[in-house]
Amino acid sequence: MTTAADLPDIDPAIAPSGAGCVECDAAGGWWVHLRRCAACGHVGCCDSSPSHHATKHHEASGHPVITSFEPGEDWFYDYRTDDMANGVDLAPPTSHPLDQPVPGPAGRVPSDWQAQLG
Ligand SMILES: [Zn+2]
Ligand SMILES: [Zn+2]
Numbered sequence: 001m002t003t004a005a006d007l008p009d010i011d012p013a014i015a016p017s018g019a020g021c022v023e024c025d026a027a028g029g030w031w032v033h034l035r036r037c038a039a040c041g042h043v044g045c046c047d048s049s050p051s052h053h054a055t056k057h058h059e060a061s062g063h064p065v066i067t068s069f070e071p072g073e074d075w076f077y078d079y080r081t082d083d084m085a086n087g088v089d090l091a092p093p094t095s096h097p098l099d100q101p102v103p104g105p106a107g108r109v110p111s112d113w114q115a116q117l118g
Contacts, residue, residue, distance in 0.1 A: 008039055009038065009039060009063075009064055009065045009078075010038040010039060010065055010076075010087065010088055010090075011038070011039055011040070011041075012088050012089060012090050012091060013091055014039075014040060014041040014090075014091060015041055015091045015092070015093075016036050016041045016043050016069065016090075016091075016093065016094075017041050017042050017043045018043055019043075019096045019097055019100060019105075020034065020043065020096065020100070020104065020105050021034060021043055021044050021045040021049075021051075021053050021054075022042055022043055022044060022053070022057075023044065023045075023051065023053040023056075024045055024049075024051060024053060025105075027051075028108060029045075029050065029051055029108065030049075030050070030103055030104065030105065030108040030109045030110070030113070031045030031046065031049040031050075031051070031053075031103060031104060032045065032046055032048045032049045032102065032103045032117070033045070033046040033048060033049065033068070033069075033070055033102065033103075034046065034054075034068075034069035034070060034095075034096055035054035035066040035067070035068060035069055035077075036066060036067050036068070036069040036090070036094075037054070037057055037058070037061070037063045037065075037066055038063070038065040038066060038067050038076060038087065038090065039061075039063035039064075039065065040061065040063055041091075042054075042057050042061070042063070043069055043096075044056070044057045044066075048117065049103075050116065050117070054066055055079075058079050064078055064079050064080050065077065065078050065079075065085055065087075066079075067087055067090065067094075068095075069094070069095055069096055070095055070096070070102070071095040071096070071098055072095070073095070074087065074094070075087070
């Protein structure tokens with residue numbers, strides 16, 4: 001039986017799941033910033049986004065470490081310690097495409113998105 005404790009915190013061989021949040025892309029949603037699960041490659045939206053899918057993925061999977069999926073950012077975060085964590089070089093790409101806007105994706109961000117985030 002596999003438990004959360006058996007899962008690797010970070011698997012550098014696994015590529016990210018895609019260019020956008022998995023759940024938002026499935027539901028037609030939008031996000032502010034993207035986070036990548038360092039254990040399985042799941043790309044989810046940040047806690048400033050409407051749906052918080054990166055944190056929901058952590059809660060559902062037990063995967064403890066995320067890294068930024070934003071261009072130019074290379075930090076890692078560990079939910080267990082609520083602190084920044086040491087990372088490793090992960091399989092590319094390490095961010096969403098540079099031409100993908102923030103917030104994103106193009107065409108799905110409401111014009112009053114700042115008001116919606118309240
Ligand atoms: Zn999302
Ligand atoms: Zn994961």
